[in-house]
Amino acid sequence: MKTGRHSVSLLWRILFSTSIAITALFAAMGWLLQDQFVRIASVTLEDEVRASFRAYESLWKARGDQLASISLILSRLPSVRSAFSTGDGATIRDSANEIWDQLSRPETLFLVCDPKGVVIAAVAGPGGQIDVVRSAAREFPKQARGFVTLGDRLYQIVITPVYVATTQDSALLNVLVAGIAVDAELARELKNATGGSDFVFLAGGRMAASTLDPAGERALAAAGSAPQIELLGSDYLQFTSPLTDVDGNSVGELRILRSFKGALSQITKVRSRLAVLWLGAVLAGIGLTYLLARRLLKPVDDLDRAASEIASGNYDVRVPVEGGGEIARLAETFNSMCASLSKAREDLIRQERISTIGRLSTSIIHDLRNPLAAIYGGAEMLVDGKLSGAQVERLASNIYKASRQVQNLLQELADVTQGRAHAREVCQLREVITAAYEPLAASAESRGVAVRIDVERDVELPLDRSPMERVFQNLLSNAIEAMPNGGFVSIRAERRDGEIVVSVEDTGPGIPSSIADQLFEPFVTAGKKNGVGLGLALSRKTVVSHGGDLWSDRKDDGARFILRLPG
Numbered sequence: 001m002k003t004g005r006h007s008v009s010l011l012w013r014i015l016f017s018t019s020i021a022i023t024a025l026f027a028a029m030g031w032l033l034q035d036q037f038v039r040i041a042s043v044t045l046e047d048e049v050r051a052s053f054r055a056y057e058s059l060w061k062a063r064g065d066q067l068a069s070i071s072l073i074l075s076r077l078p079s080v081r082s083a084f085s086t087g088d089g090a091t092i093r094d095s096a097n098e099i100w101d102q103l104s105r106p107e108t109l110f111l112v113c114d115p116k117g118v119v120i121a122a123v124a125g126p127g128g129q130i131d132v133v134r135s136a137a138r139e140f141p142k143q144a145r146g147f148v149t150l151g152d153r154l155y156q157i158v159i160t161p162v163y164v165a166t167t168q169d170s171a172l173l174n175v176l177v178a179g180i181a182v183d184a185e186l187a188r189e190l191k192n193a194t195g196g197s198d199f200v201f202l203a204g205g206r207m208a209a210s211t212l213d214p215a216g217e218r219a220l221a222a223a224g225s226a227p228q229i230e231l232l233g234s235d236y237l238q239f240t241s242p243l244t245d246v247d248g249n250s251v252g253e254l255r256i257l258r259s260f261k262g263a264l265s266q267i268t269k270v271r272s273r274l275a276v277l278w279l280g281a282v283l284a285g286i287g288l289t290y291l292l293a294r295r296l297l298k299p300v301d302d303l304d305r306a307a308s309e310i311a312s313g314n315y316d317v318r319v320p321v322e323g324g325g326e327i328a329r330l331a332e333t334f335n336s337m338c339a340s341l342s343k344a345r346e347d348l349i350r351q352e353r354i355s356t357i358g359r360l361s362t363s364i365i366h367d368l369r370n371p372l373a374a375i376y377g378g379a380e381m382l383v384d385g386k387l388s389g390a391q392v393e394r395l396a397s398n399i400y401k402a403s404r405q406v407q408n409l410l411q412e413l414a415d416v417t418q419g420r421a422h423a424r425e426v427c428q429l430r431e432v433i434t435a436a437y438e439p440l441a442a443s444a445e446s447r448g449v450a451v452r453i454d455v456e457r458d459v460e461l462p463l464d465r466s467p468m469e470r471v472f473q474n475l476l477s478n479a480i481e482a483m484p485n486g487g488f489v490s491i492r493a494e495r496r497d498g499e500i501v502v503s504v505e506d507t508g509p510g511i512p513s514s515i516a517d518q519l520f521e522p523f524v525t526a527g528k529k530n531g532v533g534l535g536l537a538l539s540r541k542t543v544v545s546h547g548g549d550l551w552s553d554r555k556d557d558g559a560r561f562i563l564r565l566p567g
Contacts, residue, residue, distance in 0.1 A: 014293045015286065022285040030274045037270050042237075049239040049258045052197035056190055056256070064158060067108075067178045068143050071160035075176055109155050109179035115172050126151055133159060133175050136246045140172065146246035147203070148179070154201060154208035155179035159246065187211045196258075198236075203243065203252030212257075225255070235260040299327040303334055315342035371402035374439050378402075402439055408466050424462040429500065430455040432465060433491055436472035440480055448486030451476065455493040461500055461567050467542045471550075474535040475504045475561055482508035482559070495567060499548075502563040511552060511559050519552055 112121040117133035119126075136144035136159040144159040157179035164173040180186070187199045187209045200220060201208040207217055216231055223229040225240050236257045243252040302319045309317040315338060321331045378395040381387065387395070433453050437444075444451055472491075479489045487507040494501055511519060522537045536550075543550040548565040 014297070015290055018289045018293075019282070019286050022289070023282050026278045026281050026285075030278045034267075034271060034274060038267060046237060048195070049197065049237055049256055052190075052194035052199075052256050052258065053239055053241060055194045056199070056254070059190065059193060060156065063180050064145055064156060067156075067158040067180065068145070068160070071143065071158055071176045071178045075160050075162040109150070109157065109177065109181065111177040113175045113177060115175060117175075120174065130177055132157070132246055133177065136175075137161075139246065144246040146248075147182075147243040147251050148245055149203050149208075149251060150179075154182040154203045154243075154252065156182065157246075182209050184209050184211070194256075198257040198259075200255040200257065201243070201252065202255065208252065220255070220257075225253075229257075231257075299331060303331065306334065306338070310338065310341065315345055368406060371405040371439060374402035374442075375399050375406075377442075398439065398442065405439065424464050426460050427463045427465050427468075428457060429459045429461065429493055429502070430457050432463065432468055433472050436469040437476055440473065440476050444476075444480045444489075447480060447484055449480050449483050449489060450487075451480075451489045451491070453491045455491060455502075459493055459495075459500060461565055463546065463565075464542075468546070471539040471542050471563075472504075474539050478535065479504065479506035479508060479559070482506065487558075498567055500563075500565045500567040502565070503553075503560060504563075505555070505558060505560045507558045510555070510557065516552070516554070520550070 110122075111119050111127075111130060113119050113130050113133050115133070115137070117130040119128055119130060130150075132146070132148050139159075140161040141163065143161075146157060148155055148157050157177055160176040160178070161172055162174045162176060164171055182201050182203075187201065188211055190199045191197060191211045198211045198216075200210045200212060200217070210217055212220060212231075219231045220229070223231060225238065227238055229236050229238050236259055239256040239258075241254045241256075242250040243254055245251050299319070299322065306317045306319045317338060318335050319331045321328050321335070378399045381395055382392065430453060433455060437451055437453070441451075476489065479487075483506060489504070489506045492503050492505075520536050520540045540550040543563055543565070546565055548563060550561065550563050553560040553562050
């Protein structure tokens with residue numbers, strides 16, 4: 001049904017609200033999935049760092065075990081013990097070199113020290129005093145392991161005591177110090193073994209070995225040891241572990257770094273895929289919602305069209321009843337309502353016709369009084385008086401016109417009874433007023449009332465002529481009857497803003513104040529011997545039916561009635 005407002009259809013309201021809900025739902029799900037993936041990526045990265053540390057420990061332990069095995073083998077060889085027993089440094093060095101060259105690997109450390117840590121023979125590494133030997137003595141006869149800084153290099157060392165058997169007991173003869181240098185090559189080997197983790201060994205506040213470039217090393221020194229740091233514009237996860245000597249004291253630290261770059265790349269890919277999936281899911285959801293909503297709302301559209309038909313006056317429209325449920329019951333109820341409206345309309349038309357006949361009958365009964373009075377008065381004058389030929393002709397003409405008026409009233413009643421409508425015709429307003437005055441001319445003359453019709457002949461408008469003649473006849477009759485001792489009635493018409501305004505004024509006593517406010521209500525009258533108070537009420541109803549209005553205008557002397565008619 002058209003309402004004059006631009007309104008959004010129910011289909012688009014459902015589609016709009018559902019689209020918002022689907023978009024918000026998928027956006028929330030996408031955010032949760034992305035957040036969960038980021039969490040998983042972070043946890044995975046942490047696991048990779050820990051796995052790198054475990055790989056480092058495993059490799060470091062394997063290297064240490066290798067050193068320990070070699071040292072232990074050397075310490076138990078009879079030839080080595082015999083050479084060590086001589087106390088001659090050259091002999092010890094030659095014997096140790098012969099075996100060490102067969103078992104060791106490059107970049108290793110091998111020293112033969114006395115129990116106080118003085119280097120007797122340096123097969124590979126610096127000479128001098130090795131203080132760590134005294135600390136390791138607490139572990140003897142077990143081997144001692146740990147990290148130590150010798151010169152400017154960091155080593156992982158294994159300290160092995162060499163005992164000599166005596167007749168009384170075994171005595172500590174020498175100490176073997178074997179170690180692996182912690183250098184860039186070793187760090188790269190660890191990086192390759194752990195799938196890309198960067199290794200940084202710090203000792204004494206300086207870089208002992210690193211897989212980072214110089215710029216990265218400087219950035220790391222400034223970044224500190226936080227779990228998550230930024231190096232040269234990239235985020236890294238950092239794992240820190242202390243490097244301890246044979247006494248368990250820290251001599252440095254190991255930092256394992258894992259870049260977020262790979263994880264961020266995967267996250268970006270996941271975000272792109274989620275965005276594509278999200279968009280596809282939203283479009284699919286909107287399309288599916290549109291199809292389902294159209295199918296669900298089709299009965300509602302049928303009801304809307306049927307309601308529009310009813311609004312246009314077609315009460316025979318019906319909507320199809322499909323399936324079951326609330327919509328089907330609504331369609332059945334709507335069809336029942338249409339049937340009830342159609343029957344009620346027919347009953348209303350019959351009742352309105354009967355009511356119209358009743359109102360028209362009342363109006364005609366009222367309006368018959370004037371022509372019947374003219375017929376009665378003329379007939380009485382013809383019977384009782386001796387009149388000239390001209391008077392008889394005039395009375396006959398009046399009786400004829402009055403009888404025609406009676407006939408018109410009766411025909412109007414018959415038309416309404418049979419449902420025939422009056423077609424309006426374009427009339428000259430002056431002719432209508434003149435025709436209304438002619439039956440009253442004799443009465444006006446006998447009372448000494450002068451009537452002036454000041455209406456131009458070119459004033460024309462569509463009217464239902466017979467009822468409008470009765471309107472002016474009623475106004476003129478009231479004015480003449482209100483002036484038994486003579487007076488003046490003036491009728492004027494003028495155009496105002498596309499309308500015709502007609503004024504009817506008299507010089508009579510005016511409208512009593514007691515009935516001024518109820519003047520156009522039925523059965524309101526004053527000062528009339530035979531009046532029933534319907535004339536003005538019926539006249540105003542006729543003017544209103546023409547799209548105009550009728551009202552009284554107060555004045556100091558006499559009465560004034562104003563008619564407004566669309567021109």
